[in-house]
Amino acid sequence: MSQQTLPTLKGIREAESLIRESVHLTPVHTSRQLDLLSGSRLFFKCENLQRAGAFKFRGASHAIRRLAAVRDFSMVVTHSSGNHAGALALAAGIAGKKCHVVMPDNSPEVKIAAVRAYGARITFCKPTLQAREETTQKILHLEKAEFIHPYDHPYIIAGQGTAMLELFDQMPAPDCIVAPVGGGGLLSGTAIAAKSLSGKLKVYGAEPLGADDAYRSFHSGKIIPSLKPETIADGLLTSLSDLTFKAISTYVDDILTVSETAIIEAMMLIWSRMKIIAEPSACVPLAAVLEHPELFSNRTTGLIISGGNVDLKDFCQFLNKLQLTGK
Amino acid sequence: MSQQTLPTLKGIREAESLIRESVHLTPVHTSRQLDLLSGSRLFFKCENLQRAGAFKFRGASHAIRRLAAVRDFSMVVTHSSGNHAGALALAAGIAGKKCHVVMPDNSPEVKIAAVRAYGARITFCKPTLQAREETTQKILHLEKAEFIHPYDHPYIIAGQGTAMLELFDQMPAPDCIVAPVGGGGLLSGTAIAAKSLSGKLKVYGAEPLGADDAYRSFHSGKIIPSLKPETIADGLLTSLSDLTFKAISTYVDDILTVSETAIIEAMMLIWSRMKIIAEPSACVPLAAVLEHPELFSNRTTGLIISGGNVDLKDFCQFLNKLQLTGK
Structure with a gap:
């Protein structure tokens, strides 16, 4: 794979027209209860309902x-x-x-x-x-x-950005967008699309504290990979590449880190209130919204639920252990 | 509450226009994987996404x-x-x-x-x-x-029947409809609506073997209440009333019973393949389809996912116990 320049909005639009017939146009869900809890208007782009269970x-x-x-x-x-x-x-x-x-x-x-x-x-x-x-x-x-690399390629980034194009048409004008960040493909595509569609909105990456290479890279201005990332959000263990670092430095307003407890609480809220299965990585954006009310209260926010692939047996064992240890 | 005659399609249509603004028009989900597994075309009416989490x-x-x-x-x-x-x-x-x-x-x-x-x-x-x-x-x-009785009243039955009216507009012409049966309010409203809309389709009630009063009542021609019902499907423990027995005797083609194992397997399939949370009672229709392939294969079937209210802690403890005992 060769050409390593970032895709533009035009490239993401072309991607959308190329893949439209094979991808699901995933729904956007809302929850009165989560709006009340967050003091914000939240619109969840359900990529857990995408084919193969993820964006x-x-x-x-x-x-x-x-x-x-x-x-x-x-x-x-x-x-x-x-x-x-x-x-x-x-x-x-x-x-x-x-x-x-x-x-x-x-x-x-x-x-x-x-x-x-x-x-x-x-x-x-x-x-x-x-x-x-x-x-x-x-x-x-x-x-x-x-x-085919999982995130370090313009074609991949452009493809992931198509979820944002759809979301923009499915919700009222957003003030903020939050996407999880692991290797950065989804956040890159999302930020390029979102900022190109509206210069005024804020784009945040949401990242587990235990795998905060994007946070540290963003704030130091150079790539600092995670050496021993540790988080329940198993989709976010990877570190940024040159290409995704460039996109995120250019188009993202900030990276918000969240604790493991916040991720688990967000996951329980999404499962029990919204009645959908989101994998831990997909719950990191809601955790970020709940941990940073100053950024989101009274705003209209789009969040990307990135996937829904959970091993239910593992999850239950994990939850039981958590209760046993009184966390 | 007085007038105990069954509602008609007209009554269900009136109910729909009365409640349209306060209820969610819930989505209908499909799953290629569950279609393959069942050899049938399945359309799931997601009342787990209804307000308060149930029909x-x-x-x-x-x-x-x-x-x-x-x-x-x-x-x-x-x-x-x-x-x-x-x-x-x-x-x-x-x-x-x-x-x-x-x-x-x-x-x-x-x-x-x-x-x-x-x-x-x-x-x-x-x-x-x-x-x-x-x-x-x-x-x-x-x-x-x-x-306000949970099921033994024409207004309740008419209200529950509105999910079927929506489903009929949201899927291709169904050959079969399957709804869970506990007290029978949902199945009564569903069957009245479905049979009035199309005389040709088959309507089945799906019921746990451990609470099979509807099955026994349907086949004996008189109400036989469950004395000690026992099932994980906690929404289906109740027995038919005179009114729901009348509706079910008149409009339903058969009651299909399913084992506890089949309910749990159906629940795991819905959670892991469809990425939605359905409570055990809501998974009984899929269990019935999978246990009775002769009725559903190569047919187009609508199933009502009746609710999504699950205590996740209880569920996980239950699942862990199940694995420990090797079931």
Whole structure:
């Protein structure tokens, strides 16, 4: 993958028209109770109801479409333990391509099952970035395949930005937008789209304190990767790339960090009040709104519920442990 | 409450126009994965996303509106440990009426909290039908109040039937409709609406084996109440009334019973594949479809997800116990 310039609003609009027929136009939900609790008007873009259960399907579909238009390949390859793997597997199947995913051998069962169910081949490796990259390189040498990075590419960023385009048409004029930030693909696409549509609104990234590389990078002006990230928000363990750092430095107003307790409380609120399943990473934006009332009260805010892939057994064991220890 | 004749399609249509502004027009969700699994085309009417988290808000809103048009009262009273209590409390508040609920002293904390949050007064009683009725009578003697039964009234049945009217407009022509059956208010309203809209479609009630009074009543031609119902589907513990038995005998094609295991499996499928929270009672229709493929395969079926009020802590403890015992 080559051209590493940031997509523009035009690029995101083109992405939208390219993927419109394969992605779900996901609904926007509201909750009177959460509005009361936050003192704000909240509009939740439900990417947990996206195909393969996360916004990742947008970027994956777009990247395959764009690459297929200029190159001949029969297979896509990636390394991922999470939602990008499932999304790419599904998008590849739809595009008539094979998919090969390198997964760390400690990946959650439920994610492995999803990738298999979408028909992809899996090669397991040790759970280190080095092992993932080396294994991926070996596969790329053997097969006529395209590598699709989970976030470090303009096509991916443009694809992820399409959720924001939809959201803008689905809610009253927003004062603020909040998206979670892990590797930064979603936040980059969201911020480029949002700021291009309205210069006045504020765009915030929401990040767990235990994986706050975006916060530290944003405030120091240079990339500071997370060395030992630790958070229940398993989709936000990755660190920014050069490209997403550039987008976030340019288009995002601030990164808001939240505690693990706040993430869990936000998740319980979304599940019990809104009756939808959001994965921990997807609840970080609501946690940020509740922990920073000074930024959001009496404002109209759009939040991206980024995904809904949760292992219910793991979640229940976790919740039970939490109650046992009295947290 | 007096006139005990069944509502007609006209009555359900009137109910719809009366309550349209206060109820949510709930969405209809689909799932490719559940279609594949069932070999059927399934359309889920998401009453878990209804206000107060269940279809009960429809009947409660309708009954209050209709009674307020002909009588002067300042308060509504009911006895309920479940969704009807919360729905009536919310509907009463919206109509500017007070609400007093008699609840068994073993009611789940989460339901008590919901009734309180909607501003209703609660009187606790022993967890027997006799205690509930006696306590309710005492309150009705003291206050200028209207008793609103959870299902045994034409206004309630007509209100619950409005979900079916919406569903009919939201999906392709259905071959089958499946609704859960407890006291029978939802199934009665659904069946009257569905059969009046299309004589050709089949209407099924879905019921836990552990609370199969509707099945036994339907097949014996007389009401046989459940004596000791036992099921995880806590919304379906009640037995049919004369009125709902009449509706179900006349308009329903069959009652399909399902095991507890099938209910839990259906719930896990809905949560993990559809990313929505459905309470156990609301998952009984999917369980029925999966247990009776001969009735549904290659058909277009509408299912009513009746509610989403689950105590997440209880649910997790339950699931953990299940895994420990290897079920």
